[in-house]
Amino acid sequence: EAQVTQNPRYLITVTGKKLTVTCSQNMNHEYMSWYRQDPGLGLRQIYYSMNVEVTDKGDVPEGYKVSRKEKRNFPLILESPSPNQTSLYFCASSPTPGQTYEQYFGPGTRLTVT
Amino acid sequence: AQSVAQPEDQVNVAEGNPLTVKCTYSVSGNPYLFWYVQYPNRGLQFLLKYITGDNLVKGSYGFEAEFNKSQTSFHLKKPSALVSDSALYFCAVREYSGAGSYQLTFGKGTKLSVIP
Numbered sequence: 001e002a003q004v005t006q007n008p009r010y011l012i013t014v015t016g017k018k019l020t021v022t023c024s025q026n027m028n029h030e031y032m033s034w035y036r037q038d039p040g041l042g043l044r045q046i047y048y049s050m051n052v053e054v055t056d057k058g059d060v061p062e063g064y065k066v067s068r069k070e071k072r073n074f075p076l077i078l079e080s081p082s083p084n085q086t087s088l089y090f091c092a093s094s095p096t097p098g099q100t101y102e103q104y105f106g107p108g109t110r111l112t113v114t
Numbered sequence: 115a116q117s118v119a120q121p122e123d124q125v126n127v128a129e130g131n132p133l134t135v136k137c138t139y140s141v142s143g144n145p146y147l148f149w150y151v152q153y154p155n156r157g158l159q160f161l162l163k164y165i166t167g168d169n170l171v172k173g174s175y176g177f178e179a180e181f182n183k184s185q186t187s188f189h190l191k192k193p194s195a196l197v198s199d200s201a202l203y204f205c206a207v208r209e210y211s212g213a214g215s216y217q218l219t220f221g222k223g224t225k226l227s228v229i230p
Contacts, residue, residue: 004157033218042204042222043158058217090157102148103218105157 002027004106006091012112013081021076021109023091031094032074033058033103034066036087043090049074081113116141116209120221127195128229135190135224137205146208147188148218149179153201161203164188175199195228202226 004025013019025032033048035058045058049068063085065077074093078085088110092103117140127133139145146165150158162173169181179190190203205221 035220040222043220045217045219048217092158102160102163103158105150105159107157108155 002104004091004093004104006089006106006109008109009107010110012114014114015082016080019078019081019111021078021089021091021111023074023076023106024072025074025091025093025104026072027093027095027104028071029093029095029104030071031096031103032068033092034064034074034076035090035092036060036085037090037108038087046076046089081111083113085111086113087111116207116217116219118205118207118219118221120203120205120224122224123222124225124227126227126229129197130194133192133195133199133226133228135203135205135226137188137190137221138186139188139205139207140186141207141209143209145181145186145188147179147181148206148208149173149177149188149190150204150206150220151175151201152204152223158204161190197228197230200226200228 007022030051034046035043037043044060046064047066049055055066090108091106094101094103119138148163149161152158161177162171164171164181172178177192202223204223206218208218
């Protein structure tokens with residue numbers, strides 16, 4: 001089944017404790033992206049990747065890191081999480097960044113930072 | 115810079131009645147427009163898109179959207195609402211952001227409640 005998977009689905013952590021949220025897609029998509037969803041703000045893009053070893057900042061990149069060492073994986077890293085990073089996070093992918101394809105979304109990761 | 119506005123936080127409609135979820139956009143070039151739906155505790159699912167051509171676009175689950183260039187709108191419609199259509203709906207616009215990359219900007223979402 002074609003899908004985008006994220007792990008963990010739920011995470012409660014404390015301020016300053018490094019964490020990684022994994023994202024993997026099995027559709028051989030070139031483009032991958034991370035979003036955060038907050039009430040009243042919709043989805044905001046954190047980082048995106050056009051292909052392996054190519055990443056760039058989205059609208060709200062502060063406090064986050066990403067890497068794209070393999071085409072299928074695009075982990076989101078919070079080196080020192082803070083309470084304002086409590087949010088619902090979505091990973092997404094699409095076949096080619098320059099085309100008019102829709103994005104496929106993962107199920108989401110709900111992160112709480114205390 | 116591109117932007118998307120969904121003027122209604124919530125839309126309530128009776129089952130069987132037609133529904134409309136509004137979206138207006140602002141882009142500097144040709145708009146590529148999308149609608150996504152999010153059911154509770156799920157990720158976003160693609161509904162439909164407008165790239166070019168016919169202004170009336172048909173999508174999944176009986177939804178359609180009408181592109182209106184003069185009003186810069188892309189409203190989502192369905193002739194007869196179902197209770198199962200109750201969800202959060204997002205409008206999005208894609209724009210070229212330089213260096214061969216594209217960015218998808220989402221509206222804040224509209225919660226649709228279909229009342230039995």
